[in-house]
Amino acid sequence: xxxxxxxxxxxxxAYLAFHLHWGFEELLDLEHADRRLYVKRTAAxxxxxxx
Numbered sequence: 001x002x003x004x005x006x007x008x009x010x011x012x013x014a015y016l017a018f019h020l021h022w023g024f025e026e027l028l029d030l031e032h033a034d035r036r037l038y039v040k041r042t043a044a045x046x047x048x049x050x051x
Contacts, residue, residue: 012039
């Protein structure tokens with residue numbers, strides 16, 4: 001069974017906390033796939049805002 005790198009998890013949590021202002025526990029409670037989806041969609045919004 002593969003494990004998700006702890007550094008990657010921390011990067012995702014920090015990114016979402018910074019942009020969405022969600023709490024640590026709230027972000028850790030998300031399912032992996034949901035958290036990755038929020039990272040992807042947040043990154044798209046940030047990218048559009050920077051254009």
